[in-house]
Amino acid sequence: MKYVDxxxxxxxxxxLLRELAATTAAIARPLRIMEVCGTHTMAIFRSxxxxxxxxxxxxxSGPGCPICVTSAGHIDTFLEMAELPGARLAxxxxxxxxxxxxxxxxxxxxxxxAKIDVVYSPTDALDLARQNPDELMIFPGIGFETTTPxxxxxxxxxxxxxxxNFVVFSTHKTMLPPLxxxxxxxxxxxxxxxxxGHVSTIxxxxxxxxxxxxxxxxxxxxxxxPTDILQALILxxxxxxxxxxxxxxxxxxxxxxxxxxxxxxxxxxxFEPADMEWxxxxxxxxxxxxxxxxxxxxDAQPRLSLVVPDTKEPAGCLCGQILKGITTPPHCPLFxxxxxxxxxxxxxxxSSEGTCSAWFAYGNEK
Amino acid sequence: MPKxxxxxxxxxxxxxxxxxxxASQELISSLFIRHLDNRILSAMEDSAVxxxxxxRIAFTTDSYVVDPIFFPGGDIGTLAVHGTINDLAMRGARxxxxxxALILEEGLPLADLERIILSIRDAxxxxxxxxxxxxxKVVPRGKADKIFINTSGIGLVAEDVNIxxxxxxxxxxxxxxxxxxxxxxxxxxxxxxxxxxxxLRSDSMALHTLVQRLLTGLPAGTVHTLRDxxxxxxxxxxxxxxxxxxxxxxxxxxLIPVRPEVRAACEILGLDPLYLANEGxxxxxxxxxxxxxxxxxxxxxxxxxxxxxxxxxxSGTNDAKSSLSGASRRVTLKTSIGGxxxxxxxxxxxxxxxx
Numbered sequence: 001m002k003y004v005d006x007x008x009x010x011x012x013x014x015x016l017l018r019e020l021a022a023t024t025a026a027i028a029r030p031l032r033i034m035e036v037c038g039t040h041t042m043a044i045f046r047s048x049x050x051x052x053x054x055x056x057x058x059x060x061s062g063p064g065c066p067i068c069v070t071s072a073g074h075i076d077t078f079l080e081m082a083e084l085p086g087a088r089l090a091x092x093x094x095x096x097x098x099x100x101x102x103x104x105x106x107x108x109x110x111x112x113x114a115k116i117d118v119v120y121s122p123t124d125a126l127d128l129a130r131q132n133p134d135e136l137m138i139f140p141g142i143g144f145e146t147t148t149p150x151x152x153x154x155x156x157x158x159x160x161x162x163x164x165n166f167v168v169f170s171t172h173k174t175m176l177p178p179l180x181x182x183x184x185x186x187x188x189x190x191x192x193x194x195x196x197g198h199v200s201t202i203x204x205x206x207x208x209x210x211x212x213x214x215x216x217x218x219x220x221x222x223x224x225x226p227t228d229i230l231q232a233l234i235l236x237x238x239x240x241x242x243x244x245x246x247x248x249x250x251x252x253x254x255x256x257x258x259x260x261x262x263x264x265x266x267x268x269x270x271f272e273p274a275d276m277e278w279x280x281x282x283x284x285x286x287x288x289x290x291x292x293x294x295x296x297x298x299d300a301q302p303r304l305s306l307v308v309p310d311t312k313e314p315a316g317c318l319c320g321q322i323l324k325g326i327t328t329p330p331h332c333p334l335f336x337x338x339x340x341x342x343x344x345x346x347x348x349x350x351s352s353e354g355t356c357s358a359w360f361a362y363g364n365e366k
Numbered sequence: 367m368p369k370x371x372x373x374x375x376x377x378x379x380x381x382x383x384x385x386x387x388x389a390s391q392e393l394i395s396s397l398f399i400r401h402l403d404n405r406i407l408s409a410m411e412d413s414a415v416x417x418x419x420x421x422r423i424a425f426t427t428d429s430y431v432v433d434p435i436f437f438p439g440g441d442i443g444t445l446a447v448h449g450t451i452n453d454l455a456m457r458g459a460r461x462x463x464x465x466x467a468l469i470l471e472e473g474l475p476l477a478d479l480e481r482i483i484l485s486i487r488d489a490x491x492x493x494x495x496x497x498x499x500x501x502x503k504v505v506p507r508g509k510a511d512k513i514f515i516n517t518s519g520i521g522l523v524a525e526d527v528n529i530x531x532x533x534x535x536x537x538x539x540x541x542x543x544x545x546x547x548x549x550x551x552x553x554x555x556x557x558x559x560x561x562x563x564x565x566l567r568s569d570s571m572a573l574h575t576l577v578q579r580l581l582t583g584l585p586a587g588t589v590h591t592l593r594d595x596x597x598x599x600x601x602x603x604x605x606x607x608x609x610x611x612x613x614x615x616x617x618x619x620x621l622i623p624v625r626p627e628v629r630a631a632c633e634i635l636g637l638d639p640l641y642l643a644n645e646g647x648x649x650x651x652x653x654x655x656x657x658x659x660x661x662x663x664x665x666x667x668x669x670x671x672x673x674x675x676x677x678x679x680x681s682g683t684n685d686a687k688s689s690l691s692g693a694s695r696r697v698t699l700k701t702s703i704g705g706x707x708x709x710x711x712x713x714x715x716x717x718x719x720x721x
Binding site: 001004008009010013014045046047048049050051052097118119120226340341342352360361362 | 558626629630633635636638699700701702703704705706707708710713714
C-alpha cells in the first residue's frame, strides 16, 4: 500500500535500528523517553518495534490517550445524559465501554434501553439530530487538538442551520498544560519527549518550544510508522548525546513548524480555555476547552443543568500513575487479573490505545 | 408458469404470516416451496426423513442476525447457507442438507424476503446442499430486527477422516485459503455508515468442495485441523487452536494475504485485519511434508486460488520457564519489520478509534 509500505520497509528499518543502537551505545546510560500519544504506544507494540529497540531505550507512555484521561465524573455525566427522557447520545466507539465511577458503561446503559449510537464523526451526530427532530442529540466531546476542530465546525454548522436539538458536552483537552505540569516533576527523570504526530498537525512543532526551554528536554515530533518512530528516536538520541534540548520535526510530511491557522481559527470561534479535570492528574488550570457563551444553546452543561459529580478512582487502579509515566501496567495489582479488555476497571484498559490495553494485547516481554 | 408473487400477497410481512393458518400456507407455497423446491422439503411433513447413509454424522447449527441484511458480496441468506456448510466442512464432513428457520419482523418488505430466499436458492443450488426442512415465525414490529435466520446442517464424515483442533501437531504448516478481513470490514463500514467505496465485498462462500478436494487429494491423516476464522478473525481462531493442541503457533505478517482495499480501510479505521470476520476462508494445519501438495490443491480450486502458507506450529520454546508460564500455547506474529508480538484473542467487538 502506497505511503504505508515505504515506511515499514524491513531493510530501511534495519539500517535505522543499527544507527540508533550505535548512538545509544555511545551515550552508555539508559534513556528515558516518554511517548505522549496513545497511537505511538500502540504502533510501537503492534509493529514489533518494542522488541527490536536498543536496550538503553526505556519507553514510558504518557497522558495522550483521550479516552484514558476522561474523568470518571465525566463518564458518569455521559451516563446520566444517556438516561434523560427524550435524549439520544452519539459517541465515538472507544467511549462505549469505559466504566464510570460505579463500573457502569454506556454499553450497559444501551442494553437497558438508552438510545446510544456509535458514530465515526461529529457530523454523523448532526445528521442523526436532523433525522430525529423529536429527540435531543447529545454528543460527548472528547479528545485533544486533533478532534476539536471538527467538533467546532459541527457546532458552527448546527448554528448556521439552526439545528436546535443538538448539543455537545465538552471535555476537550489541550496537550501542553498537562505536559508542563508532568514535566515539572523532576523525579520522572525524562530525557526526551516523542511528541504526538496527530496533535502536532494542528498545533505545529513550534508549540513544544516552551517545554525544551523549561525542562531541558529533547522534543521530537514523530509519525506513526516504524521508520518514522526510529528516525525520531535517532534525532532524540543525538540531541541527548550532544546535550542539546531542541524541538525537531521528524514528521515533515504531515506537520509544519507553525500551527494549522485555519483549524485554530475554527476552534477559537467556538471554544475558550477552561479548567479541566483529567483522570489520574486532577484539575489542570487552562487545560480544557469550554463552549463560548454565545453558543450556549449547543452546550449540554447549562442547557441540561448538569453537575459533574466528584468521583474516586476505582480501588487499586493505578491508571493515574500509569498516565503520569510513574509506573507501568504489570505493576498494577488489577492488571490482567480483575482488569482485562473484556472487563476493564481503569480507562487505560478500555481504549485500544490505552497503555494497559497495549501491554495486555501485545505482551510484556520488555 | 409461476404466478407473480406481488399480486398474491401483501407487500410486507404481517403477523398473520406466522399464524400457522392460511396466510402462512400461502407464504410457504408461493415463496419457500416455489424457490427451494426438492422432494423432501415439498412433502411438507413435520420432519425430513433422510435415507440411510454410510459414515459418521456431523451435526451443527448457527443463527444469523447480521445487520445490514444486504451487503456487497452477499446477504443474510448466503451467509446462512455458507456458514453452516462451512461448519460441517471444517470437520471434514460432506454436507447432506440444511434446515432453514426464519424469524421475521412484522413489516419486513416482501421484496426483501424474496430477495433473500432467492439468494438462499442460488447458494443451495451452487453448493449442491438442499434445504430439507424449515420453519417460519413472525414477531411484532420491534421484537426482532427485520429477519433472523437459523440454519442447522448435517453431513457425513468418512471413516478415515478425523479433523479436530486437538490433532494439530508440532511442525504442521498453517495454510490460509485466501485473503483475510473482507467480510468483517465490508459489514463494519456499511454499519458505521462510512462511505468507503472501492471494491470492499464479503467473501461469503461455501468451502466443502475445496475441503473434499483437499481430503481426497492427500493421504489420510495428513490434514490435522481445519477451522473457519469467522467472528474474532484469524487471530482468535489461531489462539483457540493453540489452546486446544497446546502448541506454539508462529505466523508471519508478510505471508498473510490481505487485499489492498481491506488494508487501507483498516488503516483508516484503526482496525487490525487479523481480528476481522471471514465467511469464506479456512485455516488448515497440514503435515509439513504434504504442505506444498496441499497448497497446490488449494490453488486448483477457485475458493483457494489465493491460499498461502502463513506459519508453523511448534512445541514452543525450549526455555523451561516460558513453557511453564504457558508460552508454548501462545500465538506470535513476526511483523513486517522483523519484530515479534504476541497475538491474543479478540475482547469485545472491534470498535473504530477516534484519532
